[in-house]
Amino acid sequence: xLASTAFFLSYVSLRIMFVPPQPPADPVxxxxxxxxxxGGIDPGTPSEGGLAIQDGEDVEKPPVMDAVxxxxxxRPSWATLGxxxxxxxxxxxxxxxxxxxxxxxxxxxxxxxxGRLRYRRVDVRSGYFGYLAADPxxxxxxxxxxxxxxxxxxxxxxxQSDGVSGGLQANDLIVEFDGTPVSQLTDLRTVLAxxxxxxxxxxxxxxxxxxxxxxxxxxxLTEHPLDLVxxxxxxxxxxxxxxxxxxxxxxxxxxxxxKELATDQRSLVPDADPADLIWSxxxxxxxxxxxSESISYxxxxxxxxxxxxxGKSVSMQRTYRLPKDSYVLDLAVQLQNDAAEPQTLAMxxxxxxxxxxxxxxxxxxxxxxxxxxxxxxxxxRSAAQGHNLVSGYGLWKRTRNEAxxxxxxxxxxxxxxxxxxLKYIGVDAQYFVAGYLPQVDQDYLNGFxxxxxxxxxxxxxxERHKERAVNTSFYLDTAEAELPAGAAFQxxxxxxxxxxxxxxxSSYGLQDAIYxxxxxxxxxxxxxxxxxxxxxxxYAVAIxxxxxxxRGLMFPLSRKAAVNAQRMQELAPELKKIADKxxxxxxxxxxxxxxxQQRVGFNPMAGCWPMFxxxxxxxxxxxxxxxDIEIRQAAFASWTSWASNLAAPDMFSFxxxxxxxxxxxxxxxxxxxxxxxxxxxxMVLFLLQQKLFMPPAxxxxxxxxxxxxxxxxxxxxxxxxxxxxxxxxxxxxxSLWGIAERMIVKRTLPKTPHFDKSxxxxxxxxxxxxTDAASKGSVSKGDETLADKLRNRIKPTEExxxxxxxxxxRPKTKKK
Numbered sequence: 001x002l003a004s005t006a007f008f009l010s011y012v013s014l015r016i017m018f019v020p021p022q023p024p025a026d027p028v029x030x031x032x033x034x035x036x037x038x039g040g041i042d043p044g045t046p047s048e049g050g051l052a053i054q055d056g057e058d059v060e061k062p063p064v065m066d067a068v069x070x071x072x073x074x075r076p077s078w079a080t081l082g083x084x085x086x087x088x089x090x091x092x093x094x095x096x097x098x099x100x101x102x103x104x105x106x107x108x109x110x111x112x113x114x115g116r117l118r119y120r121r122v123d124v125r126s127g128y129f130g131y132l133a134a135d136p137x138x139x140x141x142x143x144x145x146x147x148x149x150x151x152x153x154x155x156x157x158x159x160q161s162d163g164v165s166g167g168l169q170a171n172d173l174i175v176e177f178d179g180t181p182v183s184q185l186t187d188l189r190t191v192l193a194x195x196x197x198x199x200x201x202x203x204x205x206x207x208x209x210x211x212x213x214x215x216x217x218x219x220x221l222t223e224h225p226l227d228l229v230x231x232x233x234x235x236x237x238x239x240x241x242x243x244x245x246x247x248x249x250x251x252x253x254x255x256x257x258x259k260e261l262a263t264d265q266r267s268l269v270p271d272a273d274p275a276d277l278i279w280s281x282x283x284x285x286x287x288x289x290x291x292s293e294s295i296s297y298x299x300x301x302x303x304x305x306x307x308x309x310x311g312k313s314v315s316m317q318r319t320y321r322l323p324k325d326s327y328v329l330d331l332a333v334q335l336q337n338d339a340a341e342p343q344t345l346a347m348x349x350x351x352x353x354x355x356x357x358x359x360x361x362x363x364x365x366x367x368x369x370x371x372x373x374x375x376x377x378x379x380x381r382s383a384a385q386g387h388n389l390v391s392g393y394g395l396w397k398r399t400r401n402e403a404x405x406x407x408x409x410x411x412x413x414x415x416x417x418x419x420x421x422l423k424y425i426g427v428d429a430q431y432f433v434a435g436y437l438p439q440v441d442q443d444y445l446n447g448f449x450x451x452x453x454x455x456x457x458x459x460x461x462x463e464r465h466k467e468r469a470v471n472t473s474f475y476l477d478t479a480e481a482e483l484p485a486g487a488a489f490q491x492x493x494x495x496x497x498x499x500x501x502x503x504x505x506s507s508y509g510l511q512d513a514i515y516x517x518x519x520x521x522x523x524x525x526x527x528x529x530x531x532x533x534x535x536x537x538x539y540a541v542a543i544x545x546x547x548x549x550x551r552g553l554m555f556p557l558s559r560k561a562a563v564n565a566q567r568m569q570e571l572a573p574e575l576k577k578i579a580d581k582x583x584x585x586x587x588x589x590x591x592x593x594x595x596x597q598q599r600v601g602f603n604p605m606a607g608c609w610p611m612f613x614x615x616x617x618x619x620x621x622x623x624x625x626x627x628d629i630e631i632r633q634a635a636f637a638s639w640t641s642w643a644s645n646l647a648a649p650d651m652f653s654f655x656x657x658x659x660x661x662x663x664x665x666x667x668x669x670x671x672x673x674x675x676x677x678x679x680x681x682x683m684v685l686f687l688l689q690q691k692l693f694m695p696p697a698x699x700x701x702x703x704x705x706x707x708x709x710x711x712x713x714x715x716x717x718x719x720x721x722x723x724x725x726x727x728x729x730x731x732x733x734x735s736l737w738g739i740a741e742r743m744i745v746k747r748t749l750p751k752t753p754h755f756d757k758s759x760x761x762x763x764x765x766x767x768x769x770x771t772d773a774a775s776k777g778s779v780s781k782g783d784e785t786l787a788d789k790l791r792n793r794i795k796p797t798e799e800x801x802x803x804x805x806x807x808x809x810r811p812k813t814k815k816k
Contacts, residue, residue, distance in 0.1 A: 409452045
């Protein structure tokens with residue numbers, strides 16, 4: 001027995017010393033791997049959730065703790081997938097950072113048939129040079145270029161110096177831009193803010209391989225592509241203090257042995273957190289059939305790195321692959337046990353954060369959450385619960401309570417299998433969504449033991465009235481696995497980052513991300529009609545035509561309302577008499593007025609039907625403008641930059657640089673940083689309608705009511721100040737139609753009074769208790785019956801004055 005043991009130990013020692021360890025398995029290949037189900041290994045069952053474990057029998061044992069590991073890179077590097085060049089056929093440009101091997105930026109670069117960007121920044125009107133990943137705190141005498149995205153103006157710049165081809169390159173130092181010296185990133189941003197798309201600029205850079213002589217480049221600026229994912233510190237005007245700048249899709253350890261990452265923790269190994277270390281990058285240069293691009297990152301943690309958690313050496317790998325003409329990025333992550341003994345391991349994969357904040361200060365994002373949504377919410381769909389939303393604003397409120405953590409659990413390790421079966425999980429913005437999907441051949445994201453939404457922000461630092469702009473994300477923990485020596489498990493999934501285009505989302509099972517809320521049927525109908533009318537080539541004209549169609553269909557009811565208003569003016573003097581009689585008897589006044597209206601056949605509610613019918617149309621159109629991706633960035637006219645986004649305020653003039661923040665602040669101001677002119681037109685037309693069609697005041701009470709209506713119209717103008725320009729166009733068109741309609745109807749009404757004057761007077765005299773002969777003579781037999789009823793029911797509050805016969809003379813008084 002002792003001899004056998006000694007022989008076995010000698011064999012193992014010699015094998016470790018002389019047989020080199022095999023390289024880690026390819027993280028993309030999953031064939032012939034056993035599945036992992038809640039930590040149990042079943043070699044005979046294929047993986048359903050993309051989570052698999054390699055058979056450790058044929059894998060050589062990794063070196064022990066004293067072995068020398070590959071030296072880690074000391075400086076981060078940047079890489080890109082995709083292109084902005086329309087000839088390359090990509091819909092995205094993805095920037096990756098090796099420090100954490102996460103996603104730093106995702107720009108949407110799809111083009112329309114006219115060559116313009118399909119989705120651009122709607123809040124930036126300056127020219128675009130390219131994302132350079134420059135450090136804003138760098139002390140170089142210029143702006144250090146860390147990456148140049150293919151197809152960007154920086155990459156397509158032409159050098160004026162002989163012998164130099166191509167555009168700007170990584171590690172170039174920009175010292176002058178468009179004739180202005182730049183020494184840091186803020187200088188470059190200041191110069192770019194004065195430019196516009198189409199401008200031709202000159203750039204001077206220093207390149208180490210050339211020497212001290214500056215290279216002169218010339219390029220043409222373009223529109224800003226929509227940076228759907230970006231770091232919080234690069235948010236520009238939408239940068240909110242308290243939001244943290246963090247890469248997306250970071251990978252870290254969630255469990256080692258009995259040491260488990262708590263829900264409110266971000267690192268299990270603080271001194272060697274994979275999310276903070278620099279990974280080694282290897283780009284796949286092979287040309288694939290579909291023209292996709294891919295890059296892999298790897299990182300190995302030594303025994304010394306793992307000592308604080310009682311673990312041994314492990315290695316991690318991850319791969320990104322971007323196909324052409326796609327909004328989906330394929331991901332594969334792998335964790336391998338490099339120790340000589342088994343280890344219980346799990347890893348945490350974070351979601352995307354830093355989703356675009358465009359329009360958060362004016363938009364009203366629609367959400368089924370009664371607590372209110374934020375600019376970024378976490379959405380998911382499970383087999384057990386269906387579609388759900390976790391409000392970013394709710395996370396902020398939860399975090400403000402010190403008794404709660406900044407994580408909200410979606411499911412835990414002890415949850416049921418159907419609860420863990422996710423159809424998707426992601427971050428939802430107003431017009432875009434970004435999240436994880438299962439592989440093409442799978443129905444659900446299986447193999448995860450925990451999921452939670454969390455706040456990528458310091459809640460205590462978020463300014464008042466900016467709470468709905470908090471940075472929100474989520475994470476997924478893989479189910480723990482007991483890995484033998486040399487074994488590894490992998491997870492494959494897809495990352496979707498794109499627009500809320502109904503057909504596109506339906507193809508990926510994300511159609512529930514489009515939510516219209518109440519009156520969704522009207523929103524859908526308005527959307528179909530508006531898209532059909534957009535064949536004219538302009539959505540502003542389409543909205544005008546839509547308004548004319550709606551008001552034209554409602555013309556019979558509108559005409560009836562106008563006739564009703566005319567009748568109301570005829571009855572106004574008589575109603576005033578009744579009101580004067582019953583100043584202190586509200587019940588009697590209403591009863592008398594109601595009987596008068598019934599007697600003459602007048603229904604005051606008949607004129608309200610057009611208003612009630614317009615309410616769902618108004619709400620439906622408002623919801624459509626808040627959701628429909630096609631109306632976003634649709635311009636009022638191609639020849640002007642004013643009202644360039646009908647789903648946003650018209651932004652006639654910027655006044656945020658001189659008006660105090662209480663009025664012009666983003667989120668903190670009542671009016672916002674732009675003066676909008678369309679709401680002014682809406683308010684003026686509302687006041688004009690009141691002046692033209694409201695009957696003149698007959699007493700002080702009526703005069704006070706009309707003043708209150710005027711004040712309410714002015715206040716409503718404040719609420720309209722930040723509504724979409726498309727909605728203002730609807731109200732302007734509708735108001736002009738209403739004014740013209742009332743004038744035409746008024747001319748077509750008969751000149752003679754609609755009601756029989758004798759009937760009105762007789763009824764009013766009866767109601768007010770007057771019994772003179774003239775009034776009695778004007779009342780018919782049927783009216784006398786009504787008068788008797790009214791006279792018997794209503795008792796005058798004071799005795800009528802006694803009258804003297806006309807043939808008797810008053811006695812003369814003697815003068816003293």
